[in-house]
Amino acid sequence: METIGDSSLPDSQDRATIYEQITSRGVPRREFLKFCGWMSVCMGLGPAGAAQVAAALENKRRLPVVWLHFQECTCCSESFLRSSHPIVADILLDKLSLDYTETLMAASGHQAESCLQDTIKKYKGEYVLCVEGSIPLGEDGAYCCIGGKSAKQIIEEVAADAKAIIAWGNCATAGCVQAAKPNPTMAAPVHKVIAGKPIIHVQGCPPIAEVMAGVLVHLLTFDRIPELDSLGRPKAFYSRRVHDTCYRRPNYDAGLFVESFDDENARKGYCLYKMGCRGPTTYNSCGTIRWNGGVSFPIQSGHPCIGCSEENFWDNGPFYQRLSNLPGFGIESTADKIGGAVLGVAAVGAAAHAVMTNLRKRHAIGEQAGESAEKAEESNASQHPETES
């Protein structure tokens, strides 16, 4: 990995454009243009965007990137490395230049730390900070320390001079499994720790490789962050629900549902809504870009979406139940069980009340005027003596 540690790089290579680096590795121009076209379509720019992407990659120098890993499983990196297009892994990851990334760099110890410091100084205000993993805030951050510093210290230091932050995956955007209740390490996503920097939330556990590449290429091409939704996710990839792009959607509208995993309906490929599919509440590109080069995605393989690109998806379980359990009522407490019980109590209460009322009715109503002619007369006589006279 010759790109690691920019101080060691020859200046010419550092200044080389991405296109120059690609072609120097033997990638033909035809392949390069195909990549540009594919990326621009992924980003929602349409075929015309290909020229913009190509122009950017031909003319712009490498984008300095610092990639930090905190509480995570590296599935985001793994996803990225397995991108269906070789240029993504080979060029964006290898050449776009990860100036510092714990998982992939060769350097270690003081060397690695000095790489990080060099990059921060050299590309002050220019580098993109990619964060994989959540930041533990409990016990002064002792749950995740690198080189004697806590994750919180590191990210605050590195984020201070970053141009923008990309939060990869559910850990960095919402805390993922380590932030699930009871969240013993007080794992927090990037946006809860860092303020005042643009943060791009690339959701998913992991995000789709093409989505990750698309976000980076967008930054490179336009020098600004892509359009984001209210949760900070790029609209190009997260504006539609898995449900809206699902090929099983017509079965949903027709009310054709899988009732159990081994039934005839499952074999026919009906909608997995009643199996707890989170597609209707999950924003991702699984239905369009799919996984592993468009081979499949969970629903296509007969499994309901678990909503891995949504906050708190671990706590919104069980996965195979349409509605989550009600929080605060212990496990196995669905809204239906509790609601039914409350309604039952109300019915029993009303019945008891009705019995009581009947036992007391004669007494209660007898007190009032109009109960009987005699009583009415009595009360009239006492209350309106003048009318009687």
Place this chain on the structure above:
Amino acid sequence: MQNSHDYQRVYVWEQPVRWFHWINALCILVLGVTGYLIAHPPALMNSGEANFSYWFGKLRFAHFLTGYVFLANFLFRLYWASVGNKYTHWRNFFPVSKKQIQQVWAVLKVDVLQSSDKPVHVLGHNSVAYFTYMGTGLLTVFQVVSGFALYAPMSQFWFTHLFDWVVPIFGSEQNLRLFHYTVLWLFAVFTFIHVYLVFYHDYVEGHGVLSSMVGGWKFMETEKVSQEESANIAGIPTKTAAPKPVKQAQGKPNA
């Protein structure tokens, strides 16, 4: 009716309020039933091709359409709470005066604990009922806001996107959906108790509360009406423009 006392017929619920009530009731019924079915779709069809049917889509359409009616109706009621008669005035819904708070206790003693024999007779709602309707009003606001927030992603209409800020508060649509659905149960419990209590009051008091939401009139002993007329519990004086209570004194009883 030879055993009647000096009763007076008082026009309590104006026609717009009655319309509101029944449209609201219908909306809650439709939204509740369709909402429950959306959460738990029955296995109406176990075979067939998707292109022959659209029943689940129609069910959801009915839910969304009724949601708009529910909102419009509620907004109208909010407006009417400032221009309607004193029984519908918004100030009734906030039990802040000493008199109102006293009435809350009195009503709880009579209606719930059944430990008092002095029934609270009022022309509008009693203070507990008003307070409860403020609660259902808040539930309505929550259902409308959460409902439109959940609906917005399926809509191009700018209005629905006024609610885009809601999902981030709840973290995810899955979570918001859970709360939206749970409130359905609260409405079910409210409706049950509400209907029971109306029957109960009509049964023991005989003021015609059950039919008052149809015709608008309640029947009250004359001396109690005059107490009410001076100023009602929330201290709102009778408007001069408001329709005068129709005096329908039955006169003295036939001997």
